[in-house]
Structure formats: C-alpha cells, structure tokens
Amino acid sequence: MSTEARAEAQAPWLRPWTDNERRATLLRWFEHSLIPGLLQTADYARAILSAGPNRPAVVEEWTASRLARQAAVFDRDDPPTLSAIIGESALRFGNQSIMKDQLEHLVDIGDRSTVHIRVVPQGAGLHAGLTGAFVVATLPGGSRLGYLDDQLRGRVVADADEVGDLDLTWESLSAVALPRDQSRDVILRVIDDYT
Template identity: 50%
Template sequence: MKLRELRAERGVTQDQVADAVQVSKSLIAAFETNRLAPQQDTATALDAFFGTGDEIQKLSTEARKNRKPGPSWFRPWRDVEETAVILRYFQATLIPGLLQTEAYARAIFASTGMLSDDEVAERVANRLERQSAILDRADRPTFAFIIDAAALRCGPPEIAKDQLLHLADTSARSNILVHVVPDSAGLHPGRNGSFALANMDTGSAVGLLDDFYEGRVIAEPMRVTGLERTWQTIAGFALPCDQSRDLISKLVNDYDDPATKLAQVQP
C-alpha cells in the first residue's frame, strides 16, 4: 500500500492519519504493511486527507478483490456478514467481536499465550477492520446481540470499564439492539456455547457455531432451526434494550465506586 510513502512525504505520524480518518493506529499500521486493505469509506477519507483523488480507493479495491482477512474457516461467515439483512449474536463469556474495543480485543488474543506480539497485532487489526466493514455497511442491516451478564464483568478494570462505555455507546445506534441476560436467569440454553445467526434477503438463514479452535458455518435447515429455537429461548431470559443499557451503565459506575474497587482487589 502506498500509504507509508504518502505519510512520509507529508511528514505526518500514524496517529495523525488515524485521527483524521477516525480509525485506530493499528489499522493504519496494517494498511501500510499490506496486512489489510481499507474499506471504501476509509479509503475515500484517506484520499481526501492526502489529496490523492481516488488513488487509494483504486488500490484498496484491487487489494480486496481476492482477499479477506482472518483464518480460512471464517471467510464464508464474513461473506454472510457482508450481505445479511439481519445478524444476531449470542455470547456467553466475552463481549462479541463486533463490539470489542481495541484494548479488549488485544487482551483477549494475548491471553491465549500462543501468539507472538506480531500475530496479536495482526488479529486485532483484522477484528477492527471487520467491525468497520460490517457495522458501518451502507445498507444498514439490523444487528441484535444477546450477552450473558457474566461477560460484562470479564477483564481487568482498566480495560473492562472502557469496553462497557463503548458497548453502551454502540447500543445507542438505531439498528443495533443489545440485550443482557441477567444473573437471575440462572441456567439457560446459552450456557452451552456462543453462536450467531444471519437472515438473508432471499429468506434463507445460516448459523455460526463457535469452537475452541475454530467456528463452523451451519446451513442445514434443521440445525439452523435448532439455533433459531435456542435464540428465542435465550431472548426470553434477556432484559429489554433500555434495561440492558441501564445495567451496563450501573456496571460502569461501579468501577468508580471505592467500595467496588476495594472488592476487586480482595483475594
């Protein structure tokens, strides 16, 4: 990508470019090393910033033609995410990938202990690129996220608080619904694992099941129907959007409560 050359010519830093086009520094670094190609809106913003007409847009379009970031097993689901009209995600233990902050995603990948610093950086960049590509789609699909309350309390305080603030901000978008399953729900089908569902404009639906090593796309009608039934059951335990947002806000406020801070450091 010509981005590094342009940046050197203009004498600007990665941070300055990132701020100008409203993406993270990690994404700018990934663009410069050809690990990722900017999406159309980001490429347009970069052309405007550098005054390069549509040069970066053309380069990014060509680079994206035969390449999707992320592991090979995930690419079919990326195709689904880019065309679905309704996307639903249930997460039992973590904040969904599409709603993660950069710091939270980095902590998740680093916690495996099996990735080098460069591999962690690349995976974080891939995740941020996916967020930009899917959440900011021009045709505005409907997103619904159900998150178990336990996932909201996962992570060190300095990361978790910012993650919850980001979650609350994102849930304010009109096409993004965030529901929380409270602790009072007890045992429910979602305890069996996380999954996602996508409805296409053709009327068909597909699912994605998480695994320890990788996920798999589910297209068999009977299995998709099973995921649909599980989703509906979990949704019955979840709080409405406004109450979910209130719970998230309460957890944010708890991080500023001295009593809560003291409890967090107790053995």
C-alpha cells in the same frame, strides 16, 4: 493494512462467515462470557486474543482483522440490524480500564437504531445459552446461516434444521434476557462499579 491483507490475516475457516456477515441484513449474536466480536473495542479484542497462546504479531493481525470486520458491517450504506444477547458475566471479565472503555462503547453503539443489546442477568440461572456462543445471519433474499465457534475453529451451519435449532435457542434466550433499556441500565451500573 489493505483489504486483501486483512482478509489474509483472518483464519481461512473464518473467511466464508465474514463474507456472509458483510452481506447480512440481520445478525442475531449470543455470547455468554465475551463481548461479541463486532461490538469489541480494539483494546478489548487485543486483551482477549492475548489471553491465549498467540504471538504478539498474530494478536495484532487478528485485532486489525476484527476492526475491519466491524467497519465492513457497520460502515456500509445499509448496515444490518445486530441483535446481541450477552451474559452479564461478560460485562465483568477483564482489566478494569479496558472493561470500562468497552462497556462505554456498548452503551454508545447500543444507541444506534440498528443495534440492540440485551443482557441475560446472572440471576437467570441455567439457560440454553450455556452450551455455547452462536450467530444467526439472515441474508438478502431471506436465506439464513448459523456460525458456531470453538477452541480450534468456527463452523458455518447451513442445514435448515440446525439453523432452526439455533432459532429455538435464540427464543429461549430472548425469554430470559432483559429488555434493551433495562440491559443498558445494567451496563451503566457495571461501568459505575469500574469507576
């Protein structure tokens, strides 16, 4: 699939975000119940996209688009730092073989110096991230944007106060997330549970 065809396969409201994603120097991504899109394997992405009312052809288009987004971010000469905080429950949702491969991918990609994966343990209780997933991108020159997703579409947030609110939520999540090495250990334990 050509770059233009992949861009057309993206929902129109997602295109402005992916343009920023490709230019970002830092991406801070929180997901409570899913693995972040840039860290998903093809099988995991396909399973997530198939869980809704999407037709098989649409699922395949969106899966290809998601993989192209990953390549655009990670395969460039100077990839951004991706700091991801994931709820532990996201490590446990899904088909056993798909999840085992997905979690092994998290361990592998988490070994990159530019990818930091941390887990909010289930024992953390109520926390600020339960209100929804978000991403904050820092762009060249230091400007920052946020991205919020919902059932119908995503929304790019450019207002400095709103991005500041996302920063405060990020700090609150950082306070309850496990450090990188302990998070890796949690992921490895869950992989063992799938074996």
